[in-house]
Amino acid sequence: TEQVFKVLWSEPVGSGGTEITTDAKYGEKAFHKIRRFLIVKNKKGHSLCIPILTYGFQGVLKYGVHPIDHAVVYSSRRDGPYISDREEGLMTKKPIRIEIKDPAHKLDPLSRLNYAKVYTVEHNVKVLFIGKVA
Numbered sequence: 527t528e529q530v531f532k533v534l535w536s537e538p539v540g541s542g543g544t545e546i547t548t549d550a551k552y553g554e555k556a557f558h559k560i561r562r563f564l565i566v567k568n569k570k571g572h573s574l575c576i577p578i579l580t581y582g583f584q585g586v587l588k589y590g591v592h593p594i595d596h597a598v599v600y601s602s603r604r605d606g607p608y609i610s611d612r613e614e615g616l617m618t619k620k621p622i623r624i625e626i627k628d629p630a631h632k633l634d635p636l637s638r639l640n641y642a643k644v645y646t647v648e649h650n651v652k653v654l655f656i657g658k659v660a
Contacts, residue, residue: 529657530562530563530564530578531653532631532653533560533563533647533651533652534652535558561577563576564578564599564639571648572646572647575647576639576644577640577643578599578633578638579637579638579640580636581638586616586638593616593617594617596617596619596638597619597639597641598617598621599621599638599639600621600622601623601626601632603660607621607623608636619639623660624658625659625660626656627655631654
């Protein structure tokens with residue numbers, strides 16, 4: 527089954543991070559934030575993952591985001607997938623429900639899975655598994 531995890535993720539300043547800013551190596555600033563990923567392929571020593579993003583709680587309406595590369599990802603069995611009126615018809619991929627282990631880790635209704643960005647996450651990185659594809 528495809529697992530979902532969250533991890534403390536670092537990116538260079540200027541990439542839109544919001545949580546914690548620190549001095550990184552070589553005098554650069556870095557943003558640190560919690561990011562969620564869906565594992566699409568386990569390999570020897572690492573996994574290939576796609577990110578779960580809210581785009582600043584704008585969903586695929588955020589400027590520069592390509593809706594065709596995204597799917598709604600949701601954790602509420604009761605409410606089902608959330609698509610705002612303005613997002614209606616923009617995403618062509620089927621919504622994916624994630625079974626969350628602990629309600630404290632539920633996904634925001636504006637969470638979107640970005641199939642266009644594949645990340646390599648090494649198996650020695652500390653992550654917290656929060657659920658799996660239902």
